[in-house]
Amino acid sequence: MAAHFGRLRKGATTTAVAAVAVAALSASQAPGVTTDDLGRQAAGAAQPSGDANTGGAGGGATGDSPYYTDLPPLKSPNPSPSASPTTGTTVSVGEAEAGIPATVLDAYKKAEAELRASKPGCNLPWQLLAAIGKVESGQARGGRVDASGTTYSPILGPKLDGNGFALIADTDHGAYDGDPAYDRAVGPMQFIPSTWEWAGRDGNGDGKKDPNNVYDAALAAGHYLCRFDRDLSVQSQMNAAILNYNNSTEYLNTVLSWLEYYRKGTHEVPDGTGTLPSHSSNSNPGASPSPTTPATPSTPSTPSTPSTPKPGGGSTSPTPKPPTPSSPAPSPTPPTPTQTVDHLEDANTGKLTATAGSAFGTKVAVRAESKASKGVSKVRVRFTIIGDTDATFTGGESVATVVTGSAGTATAPALVAGEKTGDFTVRATVVGRVLGGLDYTATVTPRQADTLTRTSDTALTCVPGGEFADQVELKATYKGAVAGKVAATATLIKSADDATENDKGPYFKDADGKTIRTLTDLTTDADGVLKLPKLYADDATGTFLLRVNTTGGAVLTVELKVAAAAS
Incomplete structure (x- = not known):
């Protein structure tokens, strides 16, 4: 065996x-x-x-x-x-x-x-x-x-009431575990x-x-x-x-x-036929999770002592017992640190702003305080990211639980911005207490570039009705570093002083082959490079301008020349 x-x-x-x-x-x-x-x-x-x-x-x-x-x-x-x-x-x-x-x-x-x-x-x-x-x-x-x-x-599982287990006061109003006083697994x-x-x-x-x-x-x-x-x-x-x-x-x-x-x-x-365990980490055998927790049976009352018959009739009452001295009342259980928390205070959290794809330079920090505004240690604080965002805490999670230190302060892990821009909320709450939380607004700004340069100095020329041999390729940087995934637009403009779209000269083609002179939703690649589609020329000749703009203010104007071929 x-x-x-x-x-x-x-x-x-x-x-x-x-x-x-x-x-x-x-x-x-x-x-x-x-x-x-x-x-x-x-x-x-x-x-x-x-x-x-x-x-x-x-x-x-x-x-x-x-x-x-x-x-x-x-x-x-x-x-x-x-x-x-x-x-x-x-x-x-x-x-x-x-x-x-x-x-x-x-x-x-x-x-x-x-x-x-x-x-x-x-x-x-x-x-x-x-x-x-x-x-x-x-x-x-x-x-x-x-x-x-x-x-x-x-x-x-059993009530987590601190009696042999962790003490976790109700957090769900009994919605999951049916217990409005304490949590259960x-x-x-x-x-x-x-x-x-x-x-x-x-x-x-x-x-x-x-x-x-x-x-x-x-x-x-x-x-x-x-x-x-x-x-x-x-x-x-x-x-x-x-x-x-x-x-x-x-x-x-x-x-x-x-x-x-x-x-x-x-x-x-088959379902329902698996082998059942019988020993629990609890001190009582079989006291692990159970479908229901039976009520404690009531203790049967002690039957009264029958009276002793007297010789010749009547009865003799039993000998009275001396009164049992009463036990001293148990001392009240001291409150847990969580139970002494009255509110959360901000702990000098700075402005929460980051560029898409980068880490926030500031962390959310709160202080758990008692009614006397003293810091309370060993309290669990949950930080939750709320809103339409793909930002996360370091490690890729949207929720983090941190225990307050000796001064009552809990600092959330660093926030990392995703690609979605705009505002979202970080909410701090005390775990195990129904208290008002603190909300912090965090903002993700678009990726930026401050400089655009051509990757080649080859002149861009074409004959009327033809197509340009070379495609326009640019590189974006921000403060000297590669500016990847930066949004850009490209427009064939009328002149250096008139940035409206030109109605003649070079043009791009859309997916259906139709003439277009403005490209939107462009994005630089991970290396900051932006390669534009092929350019074509109509019958107009002369020097034309292509202007490219990026988020962050980078602007580059490129000359395009259309001339008849030399005889």
């Missing part, structure tokens, strides 16, 4: 065994990853602090909610040809633990395909999603999902509501982002793991991504164990 470690409990022993399990399962590692590498990195990987990498309450996506600690068998799946009960295709059948419910497996593979297209540099393996799904919810409770991938009943991938609010995705194309839908949750988890331009084919970056999901070395080791197990072979099983 294959050895199992699923009966082991949380603690040092579990961590040690997890490391052994990873080592035993690593016979077919990815190139460049050794058994020794995995063991050391799993046990000693740096844990993310509460900074921009943190999505939840210091515990990433799940808010440090409990997870299943069952480990895979040390014996790898033993492939043998068999037909899938749902598709009829040949699959590898081995250990029961290698079976993944059909809809859940499909969700993982579709998420991998989407990430391969949208973030190819991430190299996300679907087996990593399967490993996290196993640890977080036992593959959606063994695949108890409907045809669209939605769980038959919500999968909820929700769904097959166990996202806390405050993280799902910005990380949620629509994975099944139904127009909704539902944390209880395995397609939506798997895609959201994939994007969450691929944040900050991570390459998950690099073991240290994969470790960081897993720890960012749940900040625990034991969690990391457990996920890595299932990852390697699934990499060695899996097969599809």
Whole structure:
């Protein structure tokens, strides 16, 4: 019989065994990853602090909610040809633990395909999603999902009320977790509501982002793991991504164990028939995410002591017990730093302006303050980019969560402008409190050039009714540097003093071959070069002018000569 470690409990022993399990399962590692590498990195990987990498309450996506600690068998799946009960295709059948419910497996593979297209540099393996799904919810409770991938009943973690777990006051008014007092991790991938609010995705194309839908949750988890331009084919970056999901070395080791197990072979099983885990990182067995949290049964009342019959009739009352001294009232729980925050104040954020494609020189900074206007440390502040923009924070994300320092200040990561110009908003809010936020307006200005020059000094000549042998090619610079992707226009003008469009002389042709003398929507290439289309001449002779203008004020006027050919 294959050895199992699923009966082991949380603690040092579990961590040690997890490391052994990873080592035993690593016979077919990815190139460049050794058994020794995995063991050391799993046990000693740096844990993310509460900074921009943190999505939840210091515990990433799940808010440090409990997870299943069952480990895979040390014996790898033993492939043998068999037909899938749902598709009829040949699959590898081995250990029961290698079976993944059909809809859940499909969700993982579709998420991998989407990430391969949208973030190819991430190299996300679907087996990593399967490993996290196993640890977080036992593959959606063994695949108890409907045809669209939605769980038959919500999968909820315990209240994050600070009693053995992180303390996260309600952030969604119970919209996702049904709890108006405290947040709970929700769904097959166990996202806390405050993280799902910005990380949620629509994975099944139904127009909704539902944390209880395995397609939506798997895609959201994939994007969450691929944040900050991570390459998950690099073991240290994969470790960081897993720890960012749940900040625990034991969690990391457990996920890595299932990852390697699934990499060695899996097969599809019907929905609802997956193997269910039984051991949790919580102190109580089986206290991991559950479809519902049952109410605590009421304690039955103590039956009254019967009176003792007297000889000859009547009864004797029982001997009265001395009164039990009352216990001292428990001292009130001190408020958390988040609960003491009264408002956010600006922390000398400067003007937020950048040219398209460049980094902003100023960062958004806020200060969390109490009613007495004192700075409050260890408070999570979320910065969110809002508006029609492709600007992001460094790393490509539109949301970043930062923990305030000793002075109560939180500074957002640097903003990077995209190609869309105009204004957008950066909003700062306190995570875990319903307080007014601070909005900052950021502006992206168009790329500019201040100088245009021809790349050749060849004279531009043509005979009447002919075409110019050379095309006009220019180079744009801004403050001496190459000015790439700068907008420009080109117009054949009447004279140096009259910039209106000429009605005779040289001309361009549009896509239909019609005469045009003004070109708009021109853009220099990455090297600042702008090559205009071919020029043609009508029957007019003489010297004509072509004027090119760019955003930023660069202007160049080029002479074009049309003369009859010499006899």
